[in-house]
Amino acid sequence: QDQVDLRMTIWSANEAHLAMFNEIADGFAELHPGVTVTFDSLPFDSYTTTLTTQIAGGNAPDLAWILETTAADFVNSGALAPLTETFAATEGYELEDVTEQATALWRADGELYAYPFSTSPFALFVNNDLITEAGAQTPAELIAAGEWNWDNAIDIAATVADTGANGLIVRDFNYQIWQNLASIWRGWGTDPWSEDGTTCTFADAEMVDAMSFIHAAIFETGAMPGPGENVDFFTGDAAMTITQISRASLLPQGDEAFDWDLVPLPSGPAGNYSVIGQAGIGAFGMGDNVDMAVEFLAYLSNPENSAKLAQFFPPARQSLLNAETLGTTNPLLSPQQLENVVVAGITNGVVLPGHAGFAEIQQVARAELDALWQADADVEAVLTSVCNRITPML
Amino acid sequence: MASVTLSDVKKSYGKAEVIFGIDIDIADGEFVVLVGPSGCGKSTLLRMLAGLETITGGTIEIGDSVVNDLEPKDRDIAMVFQNYALYPHMTVAANMGFSLEHRRVPRATIAERVQWAAGILGLEPYLERYPRQLSGGQRQRVAMGRAIVRDPKVFLFDEPLSNLDAKLRVVMRGEIKALHQRLKTTTVYVTHDQVEAMTMADKIVVLSGGRVEQIGAPLELYDRPANRFVAGFIGSPSMNFIEGQMGADGFEANGTILPCPPGVPVGTRAVYGVRPEHFTIAPDALTAEILIVEPMGSETLVTMQLGETSMIGLFRERIAAAPGQTLGVSIDPARVHLFDAETGGRLT
Amino acid sequence: MASVTLSDVKKSYGKAEVIFGIDIDIADGEFVVLVGPSGCGKSTLLRMLAGLETITGGTIEIGDSVVNDLEPKDRDIAMVFQNYALYPHMTVAANMGFSLEHRRVPRATIAERVQWAAGILGLEPYLERYPRQLSGGQRQRVAMGRAIVRDPKVFLFDEPLSNLDAKLRVVMRGEIKALHQRLKTTTVYVTHDQVEAMTMADKIVVLSGGRVEQIGAPLELYDRPANRFVAGFIGSPSMNFIEGQMGADGFEANGTILPCPPGVPVGTRAVYGVRPEHFTIAPDALTAEILIVEPMGSETLVTMQLGETSMIGLFRERIAAAPGQTLGVSIDPARVHLFDAETGGRLT
């Protein structure tokens, strides 16, 4: 077999990640002598810039990690090679094990264009110390009482905020990445646009309610830190944070440790719901080694290697979604937490909103939404203007 | 206008003493020239007068008040710098009026004063020009104009002509002189050109190494230099010096006997000084061998060997002789200077 | 060593003509001085000789070959610049040896030549110094050293002494003269100082506005200037000029009759020229009013009013008279110059 060098861009420069990927690459090379795979670590902040420059410059990598925010763009652009056929033909791949739910974002016309190697549910980390100190009921108690809903959750946050600490943080939202607020507004059963992506629903009544709820939490009760205030849950400064479970590693240990808990998102007016964040790997369709790249991707995501990946990245494979598998790689979490939060979350979770041309829509909406993050904002008017601006792009 | 008095003025930069206690009295309206070799402290002294350098000892009085601690602007002096220090970005008129602007002088008065100064200095056609558009002599005049508009008590000049060429220097020298005669402002003028010093000064102060060597009227310094340093410094070409000792028939030096005035005891070791212009041609007197002949039209400069010393003579006639030939010269004993061999002080 | 011939040499910068066709013959070993007022083209001419400027017309020959299109390095000339142009980053020895290095001269020979030149110029103690560590006169000598090590056919000097002070200028003048006497290399020397021109030149070329005014030996120019320009240019202080016309008893100007040589028809309009040093004091001759008196030791410069003209007289005696008083002066008719009133050409 000819010498083939595959190149894959990733945004992690972490040694452990690289070691794992190299191990998988070595395994692949044993099966296909003469094939090498190298992993280029690009800085996360400029990942898309660099990747785009490489593509524009005519030097696209063979494979690339793809952010969920750009998923729609990549999947719909035709830049990626179709995967379904090769995956299905690969022995022992068990394509059906990869849940329909988890691959929705990565399909176009039923064809799979990227493999979601990381599927991570949003959940609430809780600082029980702060909450009991403030004299509120802990989420665990509320769950037990069957009263774990957003009204109560935000009350806890407000109570804690009154003591001088902070209430609830939507991690990475920072008043910029507004799509992370999906972890709240899905409780109202709403989304920025309709399922087919053609109608803006930002100004719908449910969304207005949800956003008003968030606005009140920020500016009336102070349950959420305001814009321009950086607070970190993991240093023990806040009662709760919505984030992906992979952040469990940030929990402090030793002196700084506090009594923490991991609970599912509270229910909203529309009932229970789950949200997941994803990252995928795609193979570019324009290279010389497309087939080999797709084959490598199939190898990388087969059950055996998926299990390896699961130590860092929650899997999309049903067979791996159980407390035992996840427990070996997430020793911090109790089986109960894994079952209730992770397995349930991934199984039922809906990915964050996405759309073709999402980056631009995101920016435009971001700019419009800035008007919302003022104490005296008119929620409905702002959301209407968001819709006005983004409707032409849908 | 005012008198200026320096009493025991001293200056040191850190540990380095530069001026060692100087006393000078300058009368109201007087034109005093400071001369001396490079580095002797002329500029430093002038700048102390101006207030641009602090003084480390003594007092300076202008008029009746001690100005030691006054800012330059409060001393009511004006200074002309060696390279003029014209503001290159202002027109001639602006340069001249600049100092008045900050003294709350009304615009009309400024214009009038500038016009007056320009009139005196023949600068009217150039008022709207920039310094770079002027010739050296014109720039020099602007610098003077800047000084005179303010009608200060004292003018200070630091080698104002040294950047000009020979012909222009002569012209500007005349202009400064005329200006002084007209304004009668007390003036302190620094130069290292002794022709300037001789022709301009009411009084010359010869400095050397931070000390005063002699103060006096120009001809006084020429005729009776207080010491060998002054004798060599004043007069061009310089005085010829020969070491030797007093003999019975005259001054004995390197095997020649030179005519010399009476009054110095025989046997005294001394330095004999005679100016180049005080040789005259006389066939039966001393015999000198001609080394170089430089005819200059009305005068001839001859470098000649007298005994074992080479001397320069300046003669008022054409000398046809060629190098190698001999020339008979005589010296008028009355014009000979004798200095102490050790201290350099004047003996006669 | 070689002769130099300029035939109809012209130069223009774009449309501006600067040199209008100049012919000069310089004999082998001759010392020629170019003088003239600022901007008359002295430097341009010298630089064309050196090959630093292209020539727009005519031919320049050095020795027997036309050098019009030769690079400076191929002309075998050496040049001393006004500000010396010493390489500041090289020692004195390196500066002097530099030109030889690029001519594939063996190291030993270079060292020998540098040593030889340093010996002649008294530079041995300074060979390892950098130019900034030298005084003005020493720098000047290094510049000369750089020129002589190569033993070129022609030396070119562009105002080499103008940056030195008066005393040093006299000394260096002597040294250059001595050097020329020793090496006998053909030399072209530019200056605007007419004392230098008079004392150094075998032959002076007076330039004005890009044209030759007169070529001749120094005293020839002093005694018989070809025209008013040369007369005014040579001699210091400058010749006095009075316009008027020939009368029966002498030259009539502004109501005075001045003595004058015969040979010019009565009634001719002319310019009368007399040098300051050619006045003598004579109580019963012309009467002048004294304006300024400048004593200089052995001489006295007097600005005086004769008729309606102000003139400068240089007297060999002390003059005690004060401004406002009168002075009797006489003029030797033999020393008077007469020039055509229109063309300025010499009449007698």
Added chain:
Amino acid sequence: MTVAAKSSSPPARKRPFWTMERRDSLAGYLFIAPQMIGITVFVLIPLGLVFWYSLHEWNVLAQTFRFQGLGNYQTLLSDPGLPQVLGATAIFSVGLVIFNMGLALLLAVLLDQKLKGITLYRTLFFSPVVVSLVAWTIVWGFLLQNNGGINALLATFGIEGPNWLRHPTTAMISVIVVQVFKNVGLNMVLFLAALQGVPRELYEAARVDGTPAFKQFTRITLPMISPTVLLTSIITIVGSLQVFAQIAVLTQGGPGMSTTVLVYYLYQQAFQFHKFGYGATLSILLFVVVAVLTFIQWQMRRKLVFYEN
């Protein structure tokens, strides 16, 4: 020896082709050749390519590269975001230039004094220039938070500070200030050099003339260093139009579009939205803006700047 020119002209000689002028011209071209070739390959040709791209609809991901003439330029004219972007760019550049130059000048004047330890001060003021941009921006992002260091400091004086990065005005100010503190050291050094080139006799003359210190500064120092002021202002304006990383980290162009300057907008269009053709068009616009501004400044120099020769 006669004065008159000889009437016979010298025999016409054939001049060689390689005259002194021609040889020198050749030398000149050889000297500039490396740089000119470099500029052609690494600046001019890329710039030409950018222009070529701007005539295309180019979506990088979709692999579309379709010639459409001036279509992108029409889009440019009707781009609803553009007026705001240009406004923000103008405010940013003007604010930055004024603040930068003013501060640089103040520092240079202070650092031009004869004082002990002045070298240390110079170095400290210069130090941000060499500090990593990433670290610098992080710290400032941290300081500028609503509950950050600056407002904490203001609170000790009883002032309630604004939410710096979240109000259009203060966000713009913040971005400018952070950028200026980072880079003002370079201009400071340029000014310091210029100040040291002003002949000290001018100040002495002014002192003797009784000119007050402030007037000395405005009437002598400023005109004397005006050529440097012009040059640095050109460099600073050109630089200000290229500021990108700080904005990306501190405000991401917000709030609203208030800090979305042209180069950031260009970056978004090309690299985030993958519209390369339009990005190229914005690049051309940016280049034209820079060139025009520079040209205007250059033209104004005769009026505002004093030249000695």
Added chain:
Amino acid sequence: MKTDLSPRMKVLVYGLMSVLLIPFVFPTWWMVTSSVKPISDIFAFPPDIVPTRFDFSTYGRVFELQPFAQQYWNSAYIAALVTAGTMLFSSMAGYAFARIRFPFANTLFMILLIGLLIPAEVTIVPLFQIFLGWDMINTHWPLILIPIFGAPSVFATFVMRQFFIALPKELEEAARVDGLGRFKIFWTIALPLARPALGAVAIFTFLHSWNLYLEPIVFLSSPANFTLPQALTQFTDAYGGALWNVQLAAATMTALPVLIVFIIAQRQFVEGLAHSGLKG
């Protein structure tokens, strides 16, 4: 204005400078001290001005997580090459534009100045294509060639030209008479005398290359080839979060040598610029 200040003015000037210094020095101080703080102390509020707990292990980890020594070397040698190349080519071009008369000199100079006006973001894609064509992606060539001929070099050429214009013409003429050709005049006379301007150019160029960010990220892909500013972005934990203290330790190590060079060279730098008569 360089006169001795009165004691009162001195106090005033020192006071003013010290206050102004705060925003300049605090971030750097924070960077340096945070690099030895445990990560949980870095974002503590209010921040500790002087660290209370020290953790120097970060400096060790910098070298464990990345081939930092190699990256240091990359940055250093690239910056050195760029500096040397810029000094050579810019001084050559600057010399010619200042000193040699040839047709179209002014036009060519104006064209050259365009290089000063173009932001890196504008031409990065075409440049990428060009270097891809030359097979130089993931090599250091783009980082060496682009700065030598791009915007900073144009600035350097400008500075050198200004300097050479001010250099006395007679020196060159003396050299011509002494028998030198153009290149030798440039090399043995003009260049040695341009030391002050070259010093300023060197510092500018070095700093620019040392801090280059966009180009390395676009052109380099393997960690062994990375330069320092790029390496700084790579200190992350298993989930992509920044290891702040390690990153800041690396940032400190990146800044310090340059700061030290500036302290040593700043006089030369300032005087070099003063000599070059940097005027528009």
